[in-house]
Amino acid sequence: MSKTKLRNTAAVAIISATLATTGVFSTIPSAQAATYSSSVTSSITTLAEQIENDSQLVNSELGQAVAGQTLAMITSPSFDWNEVMFGTDTLTPSQSATASQLTGEVKELLSFNSSDATGLIESIISSMQSLNSAVQASDVVTFLSNIVNGATGEFSTLSGISNAQDAATQMHGAFQGYLSSASSAIQALFSPTGPAGGSGIGGGAGADTGTTDTVPTGSGDAFTSLLQSVTVDASAKTIQAQAGSSTIEVQVPAGAFSSSEQISVVSGTASDATSLFTANTTYSNLTPISTFGIAFTGATPTSPITVTVSSSDIQAGDQVFKVGADGALTPVQATVSDGQVTLTITSDPDFVIATDASSATTGGATGTGALPSWKGYGTGEIVVGGTLKFAVPSLVKRGTTYMPIWYVMQTLKGLGFTTTWNGHDWKMKTPATTKPNLSNIKVGTGTAIDLNGTLIEKAPSITAIDPASGKKTTYMPIWYVMQALNRANVSDTWKSPVWSFK
Structure with a gap:
């Protein structure tokens, strides 16, 4: 929400220096007191007057000449508000709730289109408190004031940026700076996990006080x-x-x-x-x-x-x-x-x-449980320490057995590895106590396998349906994966259809 506010406020600050002595502004009437303490009400009034003054500056002829292009870009419907507030468009449920509740008010605030600055500030306070009742009104006013007061330098930077994505990224950095000095209750509204416990998106009474929240009664009540x-x-x-x-x-x-x-x-x-x-x-x-x-x-x-x-x-x-x-x-x-x-x-x-x-298998033997069968696929077994970890669909191409790397990734996580897949590169990081062998690397062609930041192999791969989930996934030849894991000192053996890890 600092984004639009940030931009417009900055414009105001820059222009105000030019217009301060021109007598453009008349005295702004004092805002009506709300149901807050006298100190908070006074702070709201002061901030509202500043916003209204800035609004006049921004919408003046000179203001539009100085800041019109930048303001048009950051107030356009396509401008990325999620990038500004969260640094990403892939929001968690708690962040989505924050965006849904605050984006409209933030746009109104930062575009300086509000006819009632006091009412808008109070509405933002109310919205934040509905998301997390641990939020204090005074903290909201301080947070908004810091954005307004710090916008001058930010807007100067934005005036030299014409790309909307670059502008959003720049504003996110500034917003994070303002957020870093905000109260923990406000910070929680923009975090991936949201406030801990309570009402709203996961915050509420007791979120910052250490009290225990009441779990609504369900029909089971076994877990609390x-x-x-x-x-x-x-x-x-x-x-x-x-x-x-x-x-x-x-x-x-x-x-x-x-x-x-x-x-x-x-x-x-x-x-x-x-x-x-x-x-x-x-x-x-x-x-x-x-x-x-x-x-x-x-x-x-x-x-x-x-x-x-x-x-x-x-x-x-x-x-x-x-x-x-x-x-x-x-x-x-x-x-x-x-x-x-x-x-x-x-x-x-x-x-x-x-x-x-x-029913789990031991030592590769099937035991008393029947393994699943998938039409058109074989069934392999991933065994860890003598216990069946996964029954895995497999494909045989040119005499080589392929398995979905997702199951291998889960197995490696259990062995202390960090492993990620971005759709075309497979990155693995060994446990801290393991020193991998990164010598004599000969990279082939195919899908990249990265170990501790070093490209160690490119292996053939197949995109096919995982019949267990019904979704497309990436299969790789077991032999190539074993070569990569051997560099990481993983002790594994393959005796079709069992892949065993010690």
Whole structure:
């Protein structure tokens, strides 16, 4: 929100030096007092007068001559406000909530089109506090004042920039500077995770005070650790939360709720989950791997909500149970594949995902559990320390077995590696205690494999459907990947169809 404000304020500051002695301005009436302390009301009045003065400067003939081109660029509908406020267009749910609530007011403020500067400031205070009630009105006024007062130098820089993307990037740097001196409650509004606990996008009473927030009552009530709390209405909403190694995504379709209410995502402790299976002897052979729950403060949705849980610990064949109020476990229908569980809900119970450890393979032997079969694909096994980690679809081309690198990446993460894939380059970083062999590198052709910042190999690759997920993914020949991993001192062997890691 500092962006537009930043730009227009700066214009005002530059122009004001020229017009200060011309008598252009008449005295601005004092703003009406709002329901704030006298000191905050006084600060709002002072800031409102400055904004109104700046508005007259910006919209004057001289102001338009000096700043018109820059103002036209940064107030255009296509100007990237997300880049200015967040430094990215890929927003988390909490950032999306902030953008939705504040962007309109920020545009009004920074374009100097408001006919009531006092009312606009108070509206921004109200918006911020609705997102995080730990935000103090005085802190908002200070934050906005710093942007206004520091805009002169920023606008001078912008006047030499004609590219909108460059301007947005420049303004983001300035905005981050103003944000760095803001209160932690305001900073949280723009962070990827949002305020911790409470109401709104995850903030609220107690967000900065260390108090415990109340989790809305669901029909399960087995799990009470609050992960995320978001206000929803009739519009579509996507909510994300992290529970240990599991990422939980809740997709609310448009029209699922007719009025505003709060959805909370919760999880349980390891002991919570273990006690469920100890008490349910029918499922005593199962081991819980992820717990989660959804709670509504009002009416249940009129359309199904989709919940997706992603974790490298999830494997095809795992089971999903609804947890009853008495702790009873009831199997529910869900789509389960390696790394992901998807289900739909119209009520708000708690759930647990569990695996049958007794069916895992050992030492490459299949054991008592049947491996999945996919038409047109082979089935390989990734075994770590003698235990089946993944049943993996495979393809054979010219006598060489290819496997999806996603499963290999998850395996390496379990071995302490950091590994990323950007769609065409695979980057790996070894654990701190491992010194890779980066000598005698001979790079071939194909998809790049990078180890600790060094290109060590280019391998053939195939883009094909992963039948476990139904999505396209990248397959690579096992032999090439093994050569790369050998440089990282990974001890692995291949005896078709089993790829074993020690």
